[in-house]
Amino acid sequence: MVNDSPTAAEFLRRILGSDPEIAVAGVARSGLEAVTLAGRRKPDVIAMDVHMPGLNGFEATRRIMESTPVPIVIVSGSSLGGDDMLAFKAVQAGAVACVHAPAGFSAPGHAAQAAELLRTVKAMSEVKVVKRWPAMASNPAAGVSAPGKLPELKAGLTQLVAIGASTGGPVVLQSILSRLPAGLSAPIVVVQHMSPGFIESFALWLGESTPLKVSVAADGETALPGHVYVAPDGRHITVDKGTAIRLTDDEAENGMRPAVSRLFRSLVESFPRNSAGILLTGMGTDGALELKALRDAGAVTIAQDRESSLINGMPGAAVRAGAAAYVLSPAGIAAAISALAPAGSKGDKL
Structure with missing residues (x-):
């Protein structure tokens, strides 16, 4: 101590x-x-x-x-x-x-x-x-591997990117967001498991290393391209078909509120073919089964690779469940997001 x-x-x-x-x-x-x-x-x-x-x-x-x-x-x-x-x-x-x-x-x-x-x-x-x-x-990006061979992803089809993370997630998220271009054509919604009281500072800290605007999500606001919305303490976050953010006080899932599972499930309901779900390092299995549902619905699904994960619980569970179409390093994930929602592209209508 x-x-x-x-x-x-x-x-x-x-x-x-x-x-x-x-x-x-x-x-x-x-x-x-x-x-x-x-x-x-x-x-x-x-x-x-x-x-x-x-x-x-x-x-x-x-x-x-x-x-x-x-x-x-x-x-x-x-x-x-x-x-x-x-x-x-x-x-x-x-x-x-x-x-x-x-x-x-x-x-x-x-x-x-x-x-x-x-x-x-x-x-x-x-x-x-x-x-x-x-x-x-x-420079945390110095510690992650190069993207390697990336999948051929169709640009402009993704209208929303959802990311779930737990232990080890903050520095990986920082590394990913720091590599993304200004003017990204899709919003990013993040659930990061974290002890209460840190989310506001977490969003400010992330915002220092990316050209994207990072903020704690507010109920009812519209998720805009080029913005990153972080789920607040103690509330589930979902996104509806009109890209409006909803915050709820429903029961915890997988022992968590906010839960990655709840966010991913909202994408299955609202953006089945026009979204990307990404599961990063963390303990437990939150979001793994819902990532599989996203993949089955036609979304792009990505899990962080074992080598770069501080804890391979969540992404490992996704891989074992067949939920991840791609398993990538943080650098590879950033490159994939940039390809899916390139700056200046308006994407497809839902």
């Missing part, structure tokens, strides 16, 4: 220590000490603060991932003061997840927030991370 505040460190230590499956191996009081302890103790997972004097959480993450890679969970103290944006820089450097630090023991919502922290730390301890070279930390 890494936190420069003795009070905050003790608070988090008590929460983490309350779970019999978690043993706190040590507490680093600075980013520099975290780098040293990571190499010495070799923990299963690190809970990393963001703002620290000297070496902050981003720089500490970068150094650890370059020397002794360990799954790192960023524990952001506040959504104010740029903490969340710095947290996503740490994700770019190799951190696997972000959570907000729970409120005080007597505060409303503490139990749910503490449970989210414990769930995330335990789940991320199972992630197999690899060494990140300096070029990858500053």
Whole structure:
């Protein structure tokens, strides 16, 4: 655990220590000490603060991932003061997840927030991370393979692109969106599984690396070409035949809300032959069966390849189900989207 505040460190230590499956191996009081302890103790997972004097959480993450890679969970103290944006820089450097630090023991919502922290730390301890070279930390696209041979896709037929992602998804999405041209002829709708409270900053962070306009989706707005719409916290997202976005509070699917499954199912209903469904890295199977339904309906379906996936759960399930017509690297996925919805093309009418 890494936190420069003795009070905050003790608070988090008590929460983490309350779970019999978690043993706190040590507490680093600075980013520099975290780098040293990571190499010495070799923990299963690190809970990393963001703002620290000297070496902050981003720089500490970068150094650890370059020397002794360990799954790192960023524990952001506040959504104010740029903490969340710095947290996503740490994700770019190799951190696997972000959570907000729970409120005080007597505060409303503490139990749910503490449970989210414990769930995330335990789940991320199972992630197999690899060494990140300096070029990858500053430019995530440097760490993905070249597109290779791409399928021959008919340009201008796609009126909507839907992408689902979970663990490892943010940096892959950033890599894909950074490669897309301005003026893309179709909107992109994204479901990214993420701890509550980060979506607004996530959209801002993505928007810094792409010429496309990225925003958190609003109920009833029309999905426009060249725009990226990210599902908000705790709400399912669907798109109707008129490309209007709908947000609902229906029950969770596959334990998730928003769920990739719900988004893909709306494409089967509204865009059976004029859409593309893409499933990226992540735990579980959310969206895999619905991607198969999309393929059966005539849509273009793509899964991220095993080699570039941090966790091959979701895309792997899609491949096993015969749901993915194409299995591509992030660079290949970006090239496929560019071919399906080229800049300046108006696409076919539904």
